[in-house]
Amino acid sequence: MNRRALIALALLSAALMLLPWFANSYVLSVATLILFFAFAGQAWNVMMGFCGQLSLGHSLYVGVGAYASAGLFMHYGIGPWAGVWLAISLCVALGCLIGFLAFRFGISGVYFALLTIAFCEFTRIGFDHLQWLGGPGGLFLKVAQRDTIDIANFRGPPAMYYYAILALTAGALALCTWLLKSRAGFYWQAIRENEEAAQALGINTFRWKMLAVAISSAMTAVAGVFYAFYYNNLFPEQIFHISRSIEIILGPVIGGVGTLFGPILGAVVLTLLADGITELLAAIGVEVPGIKQVFYGIVLLAVVMFLPHGIWPALARKLGFARSEDAHGDSGSGATASAATSARKEAS
Amino acid sequence: MTWDLVANVLIAGLLTGMVYGLMALGLSVIFGVVRVVNFAHGEMMTIAMYAAVILFAGFKLDPFFAVLPVAAAFFVFGYGLQAGLINPFITRPEHSQFMLLVAVAMIMVNGLLMTFGPDARNVQVDYQLESIELGRLLIDKARLFAAGLALLTAGALAGFFRFTRTGKAIRACADNHLGALVIGLNVKHLYALTFGIGAACVAVAGCMMVLLVDVTPSLGPSYTLLAFITVIVGGLGSMPGAIIGGILIGMSEALAGLLIAPSAKSMFSFGLLILVLLFRPQGLLGKKQ
Amino acid sequence: MSAQPVLLEVSHLSKSFRGLKAVHNVSFAVPAQGVVALIGPNGAGKTTCFNLIAGTFAPDSGAVHLGGTSLTGMRSDQACKAGIGRTYQVVKPFPDMTVEENVMVGALNRAGNVAQARHAAADVLKLVHLDKKSHIRAAHLTLPERKRLEVARALATQPKILLLDEVMAGLRPTEVDQIVAVFRRVNQETGLAILFVEHVMRAVMALAHTVVVLHHGELIARGTPAEVVRDPRVIESYLGAEAVDG
Numbered sequence: 029m030n031r032r033a034l035i036a037l038a039l040l041s042a043a044l045m046l047l048p049w050f051a052n053s054y055v056l057s058v059a060t061l062i063l064f065f066a067f068a069g070q071a072w073n074v075m076m077g078f079c080g081q082l083s084l085g086h087s088l089y090v091g092v093g094a095y096a097s098a099g100l101f102m103h104y105g106i107g108p109w110a111g112v113w114l115a116i117s118l119c120v121a122l123g124c125l126i127g128f129l130a131f132r133f134g135i136s137g138v139y140f141a142l143l144t145i146a147f148c149e150f151t152r153i154g155f156d157h158l159q160w161l162g163g164p165g166g167l168f169l170k171v172a173q174r175d176t177i178d179i180a181n182f183r184g185p186p187a188m189y190y191y192a193i194l195a196l197t198a199g200a201l202a203l204c205t206w207l208l209k210s211r212a213g214f215y216w217q218a219i220r221e222n223e224e225a226a227q228a229l230g231i232n233t234f235r236w237k238m239l240a241v242a243i244s245s246a247m248t249a250v251a252g253v254f255y256a257f258y259y260n261n262l263f264p265e266q267i268f269h270i271s272r273s274i275e276i277i278l279g280p281v282i283g284g285v286g287t288l289f290g291p292i293l294g295a296v297v298l299t300l301l302a303d304g305i306t307e308l309l310a311a312i313g314v315e316v317p318g319i320k321q322v323f324y325g326i327v328l329l330a331v332v333m334f335l336p337h338g339i340w341p342a343l344a345r346k347l348g349f350a351r352s353e354d355a356h357g358d359s360g361s362g363a364t365a366s367a368a369t370s371a372r373k374e375a376s
Numbered sequence: 377m378t379w380d381l382v383a384n385v386l387i388a389g390l391l392t393g394m395v396y397g398l399m400a401l402g403l404s405v406i407f408g409v410v411r412v413v414n415f416a417h418g419e420m421m422t423i424a425m426y427a428a429v430i431l432f433a434g435f436k437l438d439p440f441f442a443v444l445p446v447a448a449a450f451f452v453f454g455y456g457l458q459a460g461l462i463n464p465f466i467t468r469p470e471h472s473q474f475m476l477l478v479a480v481a482m483i484m485v486n487g488l489l490m491t492f493g494p495d496a497r498n499v500q501v502d503y504q505l506e507s508i509e510l511g512r513l514l515i516d517k518a519r520l521f522a523a524g525l526a527l528l529t530a531g532a533l534a535g536f537f538r539f540t541r542t543g544k545a546i547r548a549c550a551d552n553h554l555g556a557l558v559i560g561l562n563v564k565h566l567y568a569l570t571f572g573i574g575a576a577c578v579a580v581a582g583c584m585m586v587l588l589v590d591v592t593p594s595l596g597p598s599y600t601l602l603a604f605i606t607v608i609v610g611g612l613g614s615m616p617g618a619i620i621g622g623i624l625i626g627m628s629e630a631l632a633g634l635l636i637a638p639s640a641k642s643m644f645s646f647g648l649l650i651l652v653l654l655f656r657p658q659g660l661l662g663k664k665q
Numbered sequence: 666m667s668a669q670p671v672l673l674e675v676s677h678l679s680k681s682f683r684g685l686k687a688v689h690n691v692s693f694a695v696p697a698q699g700v701v702a703l704i705g706p707n708g709a710g711k712t713t714c715f716n717l718i719a720g721t722f723a724p725d726s727g728a729v730h731l732g733g734t735s736l737t738g739m740r741s742d743q744a745c746k747a748g749i750g751r752t753y754q755v756v757k758p759f760p761d762m763t764v765e766e767n768v769m770v771g772a773l774n775r776a777g778n779v780a781q782a783r784h785a786a787a788d789v790l791k792l793v794h795l796d797k798k799s800h801i802r803a804a805h806l807t808l809p810e811r812k813r814l815e816v817a818r819a820l821a822t823q824p825k826i827l828l829l830d831e832v833m834a835g836l837r838p839t840e841v842d843q844i845v846a847v848f849r850r851v852n853q854e855t856g857l858a859i860l861f862v863e864h865v866m867r868a869v870m871a872l873a874h875t876v877v878v879l880h881h882g883e884l885i886a887r888g889t890p891a892e893v894v895r896d897p898r899v900i901e902s903y904l905g906a907e908a909v910d911g
Contacts, residue, residue, distance in 0.1 A: 228741045
């Protein structure tokens, strides 16, 4: 990262830390939502962006993570700090099951995506019949007094949740940065780019793909635990729904799959614009169900067609955060153009 | 639980399955030739169902007659979609194409939600309440006619691919893209034609389906998944496979609904998909890729 | 042949595809520090033989031994760990990664961490004259450059033997000479053994110590380049029976 980017990041971090002081509750809730999608998007990005395995059933892990921790809380009074470990274990086990079945049987690409959808749908219907966890009517967590902070049970004012998800997102960013620069990052990208060639270079592709799946599902499980204790109500139809899976991937796809800031930027852009549209329409008295999703679809379409590498790479170059040759900040400009730009950069 | 009940349920499932089969046939044709995974397939089906509803509500047009204009419109739409949106994407990585159609699907589903709202709609024709008696078996007339038209359409399609020049050209494209280009076939046009044909299949299936179930926008994603399950079980790229897959899914769904619980129907289908993907990804009649 | 110890031993290798014998009872050896070329007309079974050795698929019968260890039936990543470094006929770069990163992936095979891999990669890139392009994405390289990248990546894994699959195809004569010089240098300086499948005779004559000739899946001749080129069976296999008499 160059000096410019570091300064920008520092400023942004400061702004984010101070947000609860000068934002009203609505803005704070939007910010919390953005960070939730940023976090979940980063988790998905590990599997797809880094390692190239397309999961369209990621809400499975949000749901299982949420229900696991909520179930422990409701039925046994066990708080989320312990519950999160059950959530992670279950989701990692599930992810590894799906990964094992898929990779051992050579299922990849679209078939793999369909497999992930099938597992998620299967679980959704399963939870609809699980009365012990609320069934279709939903599972509701007792919402205690919100003014007092109860860290053990993760209860408190909205600002507490905001800082929690901010910490998670920042932590995820740090983790992903570290992973990308490590052996894992190199091996995952090699697998993503050309699995056969990667294997011929000594990479045990099965093991490394499983690692990506495990890390991704573990992170998403934590998102699920947050979800449970923030929203306090869980419905199988909602939390496991395929549109939730798609919402998770919208951020990274629009921001830039495989980049570090893409998922975060994507979540910001998407949530702000979507909210903006809903507010605008409400102001002129129009309240149409489904308009937000149509908007999501149009943005996704536009990005896939015109900015296949996402918004972040092009934006990063425009803002001078990345060298044009940066593998993660390049949107495929010609060799001559990049060579000229890097020559200019060396001269200045 | 009498044998009559089971038999009636199975027959109903079989007939519904044929309509599923036609829907899946459209998907199979599109994937088999153009190699595009049409993630918006179920949404297209749902649009067709709404079209039939509107034509019935507005013009009292029986879905069997509505088939003609709807299929024609869908053919044009499918052609345009492929030619305009998807053809430029042929060279892009697989997941890019997938995302494109995911976006289209989202726009379709929620467009329907915006236009029609979430409440269920249907058509109501006389013969929906009538049934044919065959001994102790009771067969719904509407279901029988729907299955009949589905089968007829599938047969016509098979004939098209087998006997007509254009059909053979399309099959050539599917077998060997480069070879087709070499002998001068206008591959882009043929791809668009194929997508149009696949869309027309969905149109017919949709018009028939609305006789059997109520339509809501949320059916879109469910039907997409169902179409994929059917095609994968039956075998990707195999036309008879799509129909047989549809019949199998229809019957097993009906049986699962009877023996377990109505809401568990799709759970069974997903379980089946998982098993097929793992142990026989080429499906019953598909070719190993 | 020479009294050099045998590094790669191919014994009675056979593979059929749906009844067609692609490779039948082929045996030969690559001595330590040796350079062996595998030639033959199209359809002779060279690429199949190559892939059997590299671990892309398993033979129906026969065995492959590298320095005494059996490679038969190993996955390609296991084969690499055992010392096989291979390139592909149709190059497979990692397009979205830089040249340096591409080679580092190979170097990580032996390197303990990313920093070591970066150093090792830098050395290899200098060897193949790609060091000036180390920060360019592989997608932007020309074909000859991609071939050199492919070789660099394989070299970075520190193999015991380098397997090259028609690496000269599509190169101009000057480019062929350049890359042959690189291979000769690597072989002479580090003692790396090389087995290469090739059609471009210019490279075969310049580089190989020994030439092995396949025809219809069987080994029909073996010897120095000069011997093989004059062998009537070899001439017949390439040019037909008339060429031998006339």
